[in-house]
Amino acid sequence: MPSLRELQTRFAATLFTDAGDPGERMAIYRNTVFANYRNALGATYPVVRQLVGVPFFNAAVDAHVLAHPSTGGDLNVYGDRFGDFLASYPHAKDLPYLPDVARLEWAVDEASRAADIDGTPAQVLADLAAVPGGEVARQHFTLDPSCRLIASDYPVLRIWHVHQPGFDGDVHVEFGVGKDWLLVRREAGLVVVERLSAADFAWLQALAAHADLATALEAAVAADATFDLGSALRESIADSTITGLAAG
Amino acid sequence: MDSLPLAAGIGLRAPHVREVLAQRPKVPWFEFHSENYFADGGPALANLDRIRAHYPLSMHGVGLSLGSTDPLDVAHLVKLKRLADRIEPACISEHLCWSSVGGRHYNDLLPLPYTAEALDHVCARVGEVQDFFGREILVENVSSYFAFAESTLAEGAFVAAVAARTGCKLLVDVNNIYVNAHNHGIDADAYLAAIPRSVVAEIHLAGFDASGACLIDTHGAPVATGVWSLYERALARFGPVPTLIEWDTDIPEFAVLQREAATAQTYLEASLAVAA
Numbered sequence: 065m066p067s068l069r070e071l072q073t074r075f076a077a078t079l080f081t082d083a084g085d086p087g088e089r090m091a092i093y094r095n096t097v098f099a100n101y102r103n104a105l106g107a108t109y110p111v112v113r114q115l116v117g118v119p120f121f122n123a124a125v126d127a128h129v130l131a132h133p134s135t136g137g138d139l140n141v142y143g144d145r146f147g148d149f150l151a152s153y154p155h156a157k158d159l160p161y162l163p164d165v166a167r168l169e170w171a172v173d174e175a176s177r178a179a180d181i182d183g184t185p186a187q188v189l190a191d192l193a194a195v196p197g198g199e200v201a202r203q204h205f206t207l208d209p210s211c212r213l214i215a216s217d218y219p220v221l222r223i224w225h226v227h228q229p230g231f232d233g234d235v236h237v238e239f240g241v242g243k244d245w246l247l248v249r250r251e252a253g254l255v256v257v258e259r260l261s262a263a264d265f266a267w268l269q270a271l272a273a274h275a276d277l278a279t280a281l282e283a284a285v286a287a288d289a290t291f292d293l294g295s296a297l298r299e300s301i302a303d304s305t306i307t308g309l310a311a312g
Numbered sequence: 313m314d315s316l317p318l319a320a321g322i323g324l325r326a327p328h329v330r331e332v333l334a335q336r337p338k339v340p341w342f343e344f345h346s347e348n349y350f351a352d353g354g355p356a357l358a359n360l361d362r363i364r365a366h367y368p369l370s371m372h373g374v375g376l377s378l379g380s381t382d383p384l385d386v387a388h389l390v391k392l393k394r395l396a397d398r399i400e401p402a403c404i405s406e407h408l409c410w411s412s413v414g415g416r417h418y419n420d421l422l423p424l425p426y427t428a429e430a431l432d433h434v435c436a437r438v439g440e441v442q443d444f445f446g447r448e449i450l451v452e453n454v455s456s457y458f459a460f461a462e463s464t465l466a467e468g469a470f471v472a473a474v475a476a477r478t479g480c481k482l483l484v485d486v487n488n489i490y491v492n493a494h495n496h497g498i499d500a501d502a503y504l505a506a507i508p509r510s511v512v513a514e515i516h517l518a519g520f521d522a523s524g525a526c527l528i529d530t531h532g533a534p535v536a537t538g539v540w541s542l543y544e545r546a547l548a549r550f551g552p553v554p555t556l557i558e559w560d561t562d563i564p565e566f567a568v569l570q571r572e573a574a575t576a577q578t579y580l581e582a583s584l585a586v587a588a
């Protein structure tokens with residue numbers, strides 16, 4: 065008699081093989097499994113689904129599942145690489161903005177699940193004031209765990225915005241025009257997406273990569289020589305993008 | 313820690329959370345899917361905390377892959393434990409099935425062969441999970457469309473043996489018994505008769521799809537007439553048991569679930585009257 069291991073391995077192979085007729089009963093499992101993934105990724109990537117239509121979306125999800133199978137029991141965090149997959153998906157090559165729209169949707173999804181932080185801007189300012197003047201340039205910071213930074217050669221924020229439920233403005237988008245530097249984060253429990261300047265993006269991206277203040281300033285100034293460190297730091301603390309000081 | 317009331321609860325689903333928080337409907341208890349609250353923080357988890365403040369909750373896992381021959385996913389167990397510590401649910405349940413093998417997950421409730429080896433394996437795993445949580449869990453019988461020719465035990469006997477050997481309790485899904493009885497030609501009443509009344513801690517009711525030759529457990533329809541009848545016989549055998557209405561696909565407005573729960577409540581009250 066085959067072992068439990070052998071029976072499970074055989075069952076799983078039948079589930080995902082394209083070879084031959086799996087039989088009516090196994091076909092039910094195959095349909096259910098793929099429907100689960102289509103629904104799960106449809107919930108995470110509703111804008112991508114609207115952009116390409118349900119049949120195209122479902123076919124892309126099926127191909128993604130075969131290329132990057134799930135390895136965990138929490139379906140809510142499956143599909144993190146769907147944007148990268150779409151970038152190499154031949155059927156989507158005429159939609160060059162699609163991978164970045166997916167990356168934005170994943171960032172929004174992650175931001176909604178990120179940890180809550182207790183700190184206040186006043187506390188961050190007090191901590192910063194206590195740093196000796198000569199050491200401020202070497203200071204590192206922590207960003208809110210919900211912060212995600214997305215840069216795109218396409219107007220992905222506008223695309224994302226006009227496809228949100230309840231949007232009733234002008235839906236016209238010049239898909240090829242624009243470049244976005246975006247900050248995704250949670251504010252008062254809601255995920256917000258805001259467009260940044262190239263310099264602000266470079267500044268936050270450096271801080272997110274654990275650069276110190278001087279290095280982040282260099283990155284920002286490289287993007288825009290008029291970057292104003294004082295106001296950027298104040299704003300990032302005031303809106304709780306920066307949530308604390310970090311060790312070097 | 314509260315225990316579940318002997319009443320008909322409702323499966324908590326995302327589209328209804330806002331309404332539940334705003335209107336605080338008269339529902340004796342809710343059950344939520346554990347994995348939907350694995351987040352580190354954020355609004356969904358905060359809402360669950362708020363619901364917990366007003367209702368007893370039961371925590372129902374769909375992704376642990378209890379019956380898999382892969383090692384138990386410790387990271388998954390840690391997240392379950394973190395959530396249980398936060399919510400302090402009246403009970404924690406998992407499915408008597410497997411979902412993964414060879415490191416690959418299928419994220420579905422796949423059937424076990426009912427063999428002596430599978431029974432030993434599942435019992436050891438239930439023991440591991442109970443040791444990890446430091447409390448008893450409930451395990452639920454699943455619906456299936458495929459029966460292994462290798463099975464040597466009846467499903468009811470297998471399920472009952474898991475409880476007898478591990479000390480876990482059973483979450484008896486009456487709809488799943490009905491679906492399996494139809495799909496595999498087994499006797500639903502004999503299935504119930506195999507389960508001792510003392511181990512049944514919860515009952516699930518849901519709707520299936522009957523458009524094909526096989527009944528498919530979609531959780532996307534009202535409870536079928538035949539399932540209500542089997543539920544009545546289950547209560548006659550087990551006595552009154554906390555009962556849950558589940559609806560997961562094509563989720564209707566909350567009032568529809570409340571009506572289903574009200575129907576379950578009438579059966580429960582008849583059973584409570586007999587028990588009194």
